[in-house]
Amino acid sequence: MTAELGLAALWLAAALALLQLALAAMALAGREELLNGVRPVAVVQAVLALLAFAVLIRLFVVVDLSVELVALNDASTKPLLYRFAGAWGNHEGSMLMWVAILGLSGACVALLERRLPERTLVATLGTQAAIGLGFYAFLLFASNPFQRLVPAPAEGQGLNPLLQDPGLAFHPPTLYLGYVGLSIAFSFACGALLTRQVDAALARAMRPWVLGAWVFLTLGITAGSYWAYYELGWGGWWFWDPVENASLMPWLAATALLHSVAVLATRDSLRAWTVMLAVVAFSMSMIGTFLVRSGILTSVHAFAVDPRRGAFILVLLALYIGGALALFAARAGTVQEGRTFEPVSREGSLVANNLLLSAILGIVLVGTLYPLLAEAVTGEKLSVGPPYFNAAAGPLALLLVTIMVAGPLLRWRRDRLAALGRRVALPAGLALAALIALLVAAxxxxxxxxxxxxxxxxxxxxxxxxxxxxxxxxxxxxxxxxxxxxxxxxxxxxxxASESAFTRETLVALAPGQTAQVGPWRIRFDAVEPIAGPNWTALEATLQADRGGAPLLLKPQARFFPSPPTETSEAAIATRWDGQLYTVIGKGDEAGRWQLRLWWKPFxxxxxxxxxxxxxxxxxxxxxxxxxxxxxxxxxxxx
Amino acid sequence: MALKTIRWLLWVPLILFVGFVALVASGLVTPSTHEIRSQLIGKPLPDFALPPALPAKPGLARVELGQGKPRLVNIFASWCVPCATESAQLATLKRAGVEIDGIAIRDRPEDLTRFLGRYGDPYARIGADRDSSVQMALGSSGVPETFVIDGAGVIRLQHVGEIRPEHVAGILAAVEAAK
Structure with a gap:
């Protein structure tokens, strides 16, 4: 019964999104009396979408195996936290979370936004409803999370063990709040283009929403990077994996938007550019969702490979992004360009910031799509790796942080280079000292x-x-x-930079009692023992690490999960003030030796x-x- | 800059996006090659020798497979829930005259005895693969999986996941074809 309640809530939410869109369209077409009806509808729509999501969480927590999604991704042997988080650790559930957050964003705007002109606000909520409608249709027609399974199996198949980690339980919601939160800026931009009210007031209204989404995105990416670092056991913190890029691209666009919004709000410049960035930021979120969910790019993160779902999302993307960009092209020309400024000024540095961020965004986008492009042109399957991204984006990023120092020290409108030179003399001196120290010491x-x-x-x-x-x-x-x-x-x-410059790594095969050296650490391999957890068994190594002072005890594990059968590597990481010791246990051989990978990563x-x-x-x-x-x-x- | 050039520039994002959609759409319609095909089909079994998983039953080695008659090699474990659900199908296959060997992954004898006591024991031999090394060598990524090995020791079929009733006919056909 519960599952049907969720499905009913989802249908009702979709119906309300349709109503919200229709009301907004009629109100803007001249039925002024309908203007006041849009906000309440947006709120009720959000409540229903959140209810559907809450129902799905409940189904996962009580392990209702008569629901297909639960049977495929849940298991009664899982700890409560992962039954809970399992609700969004799969394709359908994560899409439901996506629309629930979209509804929530719309409701927040409806309840809190008081600065926008009422007509622009209604156009904004109409845009939100149009986006929601497409994704509701996607859920209801192409990936229903509440599908029943008859007969119900005796036990579920469990959650991908890599995802059974406390960090991962809250990483996707955080990231999604960021992704979908950017929809507000997108809708603001479309709304303002529709009502032709692109000005400083729009930027001032948009800024807190962009900041909020950007904070969540930043947290989500940071947490995701740390998760990949300790859970995948590869010792790296960023892999330029398509899914990581999918989260980085909206972040880059949102960071650029954050800064151009500041120019528009303070100086009433960069109107068309800011509006376009607002469109691009959320477009990058949607493209990211599409790339991940369609399975068109292979990645460790992708859930289901289903071309029909991919086609559905692609049509939605074409409608929304194409529509918004067409609206931009048609209307932005009529937007009055705001005030002008000199190249050497706060605005100038922010424009440089925007151009560099956009260039990095372009590099990441091209690198991510390049395998597709190459396959379409030459029929070859290839992937673009860290060498490309680091070499292409690295120098631009360094230039960007240099400008980041200068920007806040410049005055608005116009400034003199000599004055800037005096202001940055001390930091530049410190940088020079650091350069000399490094060249001498390392x-x-x-x-x-x-x-x-x-x-x-x-x-x-x-x-x-x-x-x-x-x-x-x-x-x-x-x-x-x-x-x-x-x-x-x-x-x-x-x-x-420190990780890249000073990391020490060794791969050794040790028998119990032997030692190895990595960086300043001497590591003694004491024993390997089998141990059992709530839903896994593992081989656990005991290592003693010593560099003078109290020795550290590290216990890396090779875990084995029976459902679904998977092996994962649990790195043991010891954090000191000056870095981390990172240890991974690999396979054993006949001679009783075990492979150990050891890293010392300063700072x-x-x-x-x-x-x-x-x-x-x-x-x-x-x-x-x-x-x-x-x-x-x-x-x-x-x- | 002249106003006209700016107007024209405004369409650039849309044009780029249309290119993106075209590219991705072509990627979607081209038949996917992501499917995992077993690399080992048609190849001889790798060499291995596993100790007995139970004191009362012989272990399993490469030399015992491919001695003129096709056999099934079933990779399973007592801790694996789907392995229990396929026991009825394994029993059906055994009644049909198929000889079945087992490889028990990361198992303990007392658990294995209990498992076979409860769900039946179709196996002629059971090898103990304590660190999954033979499982890996066979290109198997999980439990259960079932291989059809022909009389010459060549892998003819790899069935991933539990054998459901509707799979029995296909596996029997593969065994027949391997004779």
Whole structure:
């Protein structure tokens, strides 16, 4: 019965999305009296979509095996957390989560947004409804999560063991909040193009929503990177896998949007460009969803390979993205370009930021699609690996962080290079000192990591420069947000460069009692023992790591899951203040020796610490902006 | 910049996107080659020798397969739920005269005895593959899987997943064809 309740809620939500779209269209066509009807419909639609999602979660938690999706992805032997998270660890469930969050985004706009002109808001909610409608249809006609299975099996098949991890339980919801949250900016842009109201007020209204989605996206990517790092057991933190790229592309576009929105809100420049970025950011989210869900690009993350579903999503993409871009092409020409500015100015640096981010986005997109392109042209199957991405995007990214230091120190409209030079003298000096220190202390570091370390030092100091000479208690919260966000970039860059420059790795075959050396660590292999967990068995090695001081105990496991039968590698990671020791156990041989992979990764944790700082910066910015808007509104009410 | 050039530029994103859709659509309609085909079909079995999984039954080695008669090699484990559901089909195949050997993956004798006691024992021999090495060598990624081996020791069929009632006829046909 429960499953049917979920399905009914989903149908009703779809019907309400249709109603929302129709009301918005009629209201904009002149039936002004309908304007007030759109907001409540959006809220009820969200409640129904969330109800359907809650029903699916319940089915997974109680392991209702008469539902096909549950039987295929759940098992009563799984711990509660993974039964819960299993609801979105599969194709249908994750799509349902997608539309539930889309509904939620629309409801948030309907309830909270007070700054947009009412007609633009209604056009925005109409756009949201149109997007929702297509994805509801996809769920109802092509991937119904509530499909019954007759007869019900005695036991389910379980969740992919790689996904049975606490980090993974909350990684997809976070990432999806970011992906789908960008739909708000997309709908704002379409709404404003429809009502021809692209101006600074639109940017001010859009900014908190972009910031919110961007924070979730940042957190999701950071968490996903850490998950891949410790769960896949390959020792890397970013693989340029299509699914990772699918999350990076919207992030790049959203980061560019975040900065161009600032220009539009403050200086009323870059109108058409900002609107296009708002369209592109969410388009990248949808393209990412499509690439992952269609199985058109093979990846470790892809769930189901089903070309019919792929075709369905592709049609939706063509409609929404094509429609929005056509609207942009037709209307953006009529948008008055805002105020002008000199190249050396805050605006100029933000334009450079936008161009570089767009170029990196283009590089990632081309690299991700290149295998498809090559197959279409030459019929060859190939993949593009880290060498391409690192070599093409790396230098641009370094240039970008350099501009990131200069930007906040420039004045709006026009500034002088000499003045900028004085402001960045101290960070530049620090970077130079770091360069000399590195060349002396650690010769032989490759160019890109070397530049990364040098820049990280300069950027870390330079990102704090906007605070110099300010009364810190009176500094607005969003300035703190920017400073901390930029500092986070420097911290993450330091971690990436240090990992790349100083990682030590060894692969050894040891018998119990033998030792190996990796970096400063001496590692003794004590024993291998079988152990059992709630739904797995494992071989667990005991290692003692020592570099003077108290020895560390590490227990990497090779886990074996019976349902579905899969082996996973559980790396044992010891975190010290100056890096991580990363150990993986491999296969044993007849002579009783075991393969061990050992890494010493100095300061690798800074990568994710930096990611978290960037997100914290986003949150502070968001709170600061919302607070200032509220104060301004109160002042207005007082007058 | 002249206003006309800007107008024209505004259509560029849409044109690029149309190109993307065309590319991806062509990728979707070209027949997918993602399907995993067993690489080992038509190839002789790799060499292996597994110790007995139970004291009362012989183990399984490469030399015992391919001695003139086709045989089934069933990869299973007592901890595997689908393996229990295919026991009835294995019994049917045995009644039809098919000789079946088993490879028990990461199993313990006491669990195995209990499993065979409950679901029946169709196996002539059971080899113990404690670290999945033979399973890997056979190109099998999970349990259960079933191989049809012909009289010359060549792999004729790899059935991935449990044998459901509707699969029995196909497996029997493969055994016949391997004679």
């Amino acid at each position: 010769p032989g570091v490759r160019l890109l990591p070397l530049l990364g370390l040098v820049l990280a030092a300069g950027v870390a100091l330079g990102s704090l420069a906007p605070l110099w000479g300010r009364n810190l208690r009176r500094t607005p919260m969003f300035t703190w947000g920017m400073v901390i966000g930029h500092l986070g970039v420097a911290v993450a860059l330091a971690g990436m 690798v944790t800074l990568i994710w610490l930096g990611g978290a700082l960037i997100a914290v910066g986003g949150v502070l910015s968001l709170l600061g902006r919302v607070r200032r808007e509220r104060r301004a509104a109160e002042r207005l009410a007082w007058l």
